[in-house]
Amino acid sequence: MRFLKVIAQDRSGSGAGDSVRLRFHDSEQDWREANAREVAQLRSFSSTYLKCAWFNTGDEDVRYLRIFALDPGSDGTPESVRLHFHEGDAIAYKAAVHDLDNDGGFEVVLCSDVDNDGHANRTDCNRVTALVKQFIRLGWF
Template sequence: MRYLKVIAQDPLGTGAADSVLLRFHDNEQDWRAASEHELGQLRSFATTYLKCAWFNTAHGESRHMRIFALNPRGDGTPESVRLHFHDGDKLAYKAAVHDLDNDGGFEVSLVSDIDNDGHVNRTDRNRLTALVKQFLKLGWI
């Protein structure tokens, strides 16, 4: 499965992440770092992700998010985009958007507390939408 793995880190121990690693995976073993062109497209994605407060202390990589699109019809438009927040091998929580009629708009959003503030609210939904839109701009379905 193809996905983008996002790893935020707090190397200075300030209590907030200030760096983001972006890795494109074709499967669990094969990955590549984002190219300069992709990094340019993903700057706002990384900024939005940092607001999720899902990060590692120092240079750890166990906490990360995987974002991927599903296109079972094979027509190039995703029917679903999913975000999986991992803590090591454990799936801590997830969020998703679904296009029920394959018109390019997402009619259903399943969101959890993406920003880890203890509340599931409009801010979480807005962050989910922003992350999905920015990811889809890459055309990496």
């Protein structure tokens, strides 16, 4: 299964993520890394991800996002995109979007407090939707 692993870090010690690493996985063992500053599309995705406030201090990589799409119809348009926010090997929380009628729009957005502000609200759904749209544009599914 293909997935994108996103690792944000606070290298400056400012209390906010300032660095993002993206690992494009073809499997658990086979991956390539991209620097988020290389391409405008990756920069936009990284900027949106940093708003989720799911980052590590210094050079740690314990916290990360694993995002992947499910395309059971094999038509090149995902019916579901899942976001797993990890703390080590454990999933701390999840989010997902579903395109129920396979028209490219998301009829269902499921999320919790993905920006870690203490409230699960419309802002969280908007962040998840934005991340998913940018992920789909990358074509990594």
